[in-house]
Amino acid sequence: MTLNPSTLRCTTCTTPLLKKTYSGTLGNMSALTCHACKASFPIKNGVPHFLETRAPERAQLETVDGACMVAGYRRPNPLMHALRRVVSSEYFPGKSWRAAKTRTLENPGTKLILGSGVTRYLDAVHLDLDDFPGVDIVGDAHVLPFVDDVFSGLVCEVVLEHVADPKRVIAESFRVLQPGGLAFFIVPFLFPFHGHPSDFQRWSREGLAREFEAFEDVEVGIHGGPCSSMVNLLSEWGYVMSGLRFPRGYTLIKGGLTGLLFPIKFMDLLVNRFPEAHRLASTLFIIATKPQT
Ligand SMILES: [Zn+2]
Numbered sequence: 001m002t003l004n005p006s007t008l009r010c011t012t013c014t015t016p017l018l019k020k021t022y023s024g025t026l027g028n029m030s031a032l033t034c035h036a037c038k039a040s041f042p043i044k045n046g047v048p049h050f051l052e053t054r055a056p057e058r059a060q061l062e063t064v065d066g067a068c069m070v071a072g073y074r075r076p077n078p079l080m081h082a083l084r085r086v087v088s089s090e091y092f093p094g095k096s097w098r099a100a101k102t103r104t105l106e107n108p109g110t111k112l113i114l115g116s117g118v119t120r121y122l123d124a125v126h127l128d129l130d131d132f133p134g135v136d137i138v139g140d141a142h143v144l145p146f147v148d149d150v151f152s153g154l155v156c157e158v159v160l161e162h163v164a165d166p167k168r169v170i171a172e173s174f175r176v177l178q179p180g181g182l183a184f185f186i187v188p189f190l191f192p193f194h195g196h197p198s199d200f201q202r203w204s205r206e207g208l209a210r211e212f213e214a215f216e217d218v219e220v221g222i223h224g225g226p227c228s229s230m231v232n233l234l235s236e237w238g239y240v241m242s243g244l245r246f247p248r249g250y251t252l253i254k255g256g257l258t259g260l261l262f263p264i265k266f267m268d269l270l271v272n273r274f275p276e277a278h279r280l281a282s283t284l285f286i287i288a289t290k291p292q293t
Pocket residue numbers: 010011012013014015034035036037038039
């Protein structure tokens with residue numbers, strides 16, 4: 001837990017919730033109450049909750065797709081996880097996205113992980129829609145509960161397609177970053193619909209760069225390549241053509257076809273270096289810096 005409570009602000013009226021000099025922890029508090037607007041945010045097991053249980057964002061977790069995602073986070077199956085690392089369309093051989101992510105995570109200071117799921121990083125505050133194991137703060141990426149200029153880095157991996165208003169989430173990311181802070185995002189381009197918990201958007205290389213116009217030193221590149229896309233799209237096509245329904249039919253058809261097709265993805269080791277590979281990229285990364293002034 002690297003959450004500094006004095007960086008929290010009210011999501012209703014934006015007033016800081018604690019004095020800048022506050023150096024305690026939230027462990028023995030039951031709620032944070034805004035002294036300006038009297039809004040109250042419960043603290044459960046030391047985790048502040050800035051989203052009500054019945055908030056629309058949380059309700060998405062109760063859809064069939066959302067419930068599958070939550071089950072995976074609450075009861076992870078290490079064997080299935082290890083199997084899926086190989087027998088899947090996911091293969092990310094590039095060095096540039098890895099270097100960009102490392103640069104963001106190793107920038108000295110506290111980092112914010114938006115939509116962290118169950119991934120954990122050092123010197124980082126992990127924010128998600130629900131208190132999955134290891135989540136430091138429950139909140140909405142559209143209305144971040146932090147004062148301005150707090151974080152030296154921000155990592156947001158395959159989350160932006162699931163938010164209703166990506167522009168607002170990027171603007172909030174910009175706001176909470178310190179000048180000189182780094183933002184690292186991964187977004188899908190050619191990727192099937194996946195409601196974890198909802199799915200609203202895709203980005204091309206140009207579209208993604210445009211979203212980060214307020215930043216400087218913007219670099220966009222391939223994360224998942226064209227062969228990864230083909231495994232994912234062909235197996236998904238088979239599932240759609242079967243006429244079966246999610247989740248049982250999906251596991252059967254999509255899983256079976258992925259089992260046949262997955263070796264194709266390893267060609268991305270070579271293909272990702274081709275000059276036009278981005279035209280069929282599965283996922284793209286972007287790294288961008290918040291300007292000093
Ligand atoms: Zn308030």
